[in-house]
Amino acid sequence: MNKLKLDGDLSFHNIHHASKDFGNRYHFLPLAVLYPKSVSDISNLVSFIFQMGPTSELTVAPRGHGHSLEGQAQAPQGVVINMESLVKSQEMRFHIKDNTNTPFVDVSAGELWINILHESLKHGFAPKSWTDYLHLTVGGTLSNAGISGQAFRHGPQINNVNQLEVVTGTGEVVTCTEETNSDLFHGVLGGLGQFGIITRAHISLEPAPEMVKWIKVLYLDFDTFTKDQELLISSNSSFDYVEGFVLINRTGLLNNWRSSFKNKDPVRARQSVSEGKTIFCLEIAKYFKQEDVHTIDKVIL
Numbered sequence: 001m002n003k004l005k006l007d008g009d010l011s012f013h014n015i016h017h018a019s020k021d022f023g024n025r026y027h028f029l030p031l032a033v034l035y036p037k038s039v040s041d042i043s044n045l046v047s048f049i050f051q052m053g054p055t056s057e058l059t060v061a062p063r064g065h066g067h068s069l070e071g072q073a074q075a076p077q078g079v080v081i082n083m084e085s086l087v088k089s090q091e092m093r094f095h096i097k098d099n100t101n102t103p104f105v106d107v108s109a110g111e112l113w114i115n116i117l118h119e120s121l122k123h124g125f126a127p128k129s130w131t132d133y134l135h136l137t138v139g140g141t142l143s144n145a146g147i148s149g150q151a152f153r154h155g156p157q158i159n160n161v162n163q164l165e166v167v168t169g170t171g172e173v174v175t176c177t178e179e180t181n182s183d184l185f186h187g188v189l190g191g192l193g194q195f196g197i198i199t200r201a202h203i204s205l206e207p208a209p210e211m212v213k214w215i216k217v218l219y220l221d222f223d224t225f226t227k228d229q230e231l232l233i234s235s236n237s238s239f240d241y242v243e244g245f246v247l248i249n250r251t252g253l254l255n256n257w258r259s260s261f262k263n264k265d266p267v268r269a270r271q272s273v274s275e276g277k278t279i280f281c282l283e284i285a286k287y288f289k290q291e292d293v294h295t296i297d298k299v300i301l
């Protein structure tokens with residue numbers, strides 16, 4: 001068998017973090033963690049393990065930011081690939097002036113969404129579809145779906161990717177789109193790392209909003225809450241962000257919460273919240289331009 005050639009490190013010692021995740025319920029120690037410096041590192045490792053054949057029983061799991069809840073990014077006695085190490089050697093490439101394509105950014109799959117937001121804003125652009133929490137990797141959310149308040153309009157994040165670079169189960173590096181290698185493209189998106197390892201992705205961008213009016217509305221009645229939500233997401237001239245939450249009323253919830261209630265009306269807020277144990281919340285936002293700052297309240301009403 002050939003020797004494994006790597007630019008990065010395959011560590012048998014720095015492995016303990018790879019047996020933990022956000023859920024903190026499953027703790028499977030891998031045999032080793034690969035800290036790749038190049039896509040070839042990932043391709044060489046997967047190909048090496050593939051050539052060992054099924055009797056080796058070695059499993060491989062790509063790990064993003066480890067925010068899974070049930071050990072999805074763990075590989076018991078296998079090899080975990082630390083995708084965030086790849087970012088150091090892969091810069092973001094913005095394609096926003098090419099009139100033939102919708103604007104996009106070509107990013108490493110180990111990149112955090114928060115970094116993409118900051119870099120995109122420097123160009124006046126932003127990804128179309130988000131998660132609420134942005135300290136997650138591109139590969140991690142594209143392996144699930146990536147859902148937030150823009151999904152009703154643009155679809156989840158997996159609907160807003162034009163091209164992927166993927167290391168397949170045999171170690172081949174393949175570029176795929178809706179038209180080319182489309183089975184792989186659709187298998188990998190939402191595939192929890194079972195159909196290949198995403199190494200780069202082209203993420204669709206749109207001009208970033210100049211200003212945003214952000215509103216939270218509380219409900220005690222579930223039917224009214226869902227009817228309002230359906231109305232908002234089905235109306236064409238509606239808001240740019242609509243997301244519903246169910247909250248369990250806890251002491252101090254309102255004090256710790258960035259509430260939409262005006263300071264002079266805290267009594268009303270406290271009364272309504274204290275009446276029931278479960279609260280429903282619609283979080284909505286409308287994008288607008290600086291010149292509309294004086295009329296935005298009328299538009300919303």
Ligand SMILES: Cc1cc2nc3c(=O)[nH]c(=O)nc-3n(C[C@H](O)[C@H](O)[C@H](O)COP(=O)(O)OP(=O)(O)OC[C@H]3O[C@@H](n4cnc5c(N)ncnc54)[C@H](O)[C@@H]3O)c2cc1C
Pocket residue numbers: 021022061062063064065066067068069072073074083109110130131132133135136137138139140141143144145146147148192193194196197198199
């Ligand atoms: C606090 C918190 C807030 C969250 N908010 C949202 C939200 O608003 N919207 C939402 O949709 N989800 C949300 N999630 C869920 C989150 O999107 C998923 O758990 C996501 O997979 C985590 O990304 P990660 O980078 O931590 O991936 P990891 O947990 O490291 O990996 C997740 C899965 O993807 C696979 N994977 C990782 N990288 C790759 C890759 N490059 N190629 C192929 N497979 C890969 C792993 O093997 C694993 O199966 C949240 C989770 C937490 C803990």
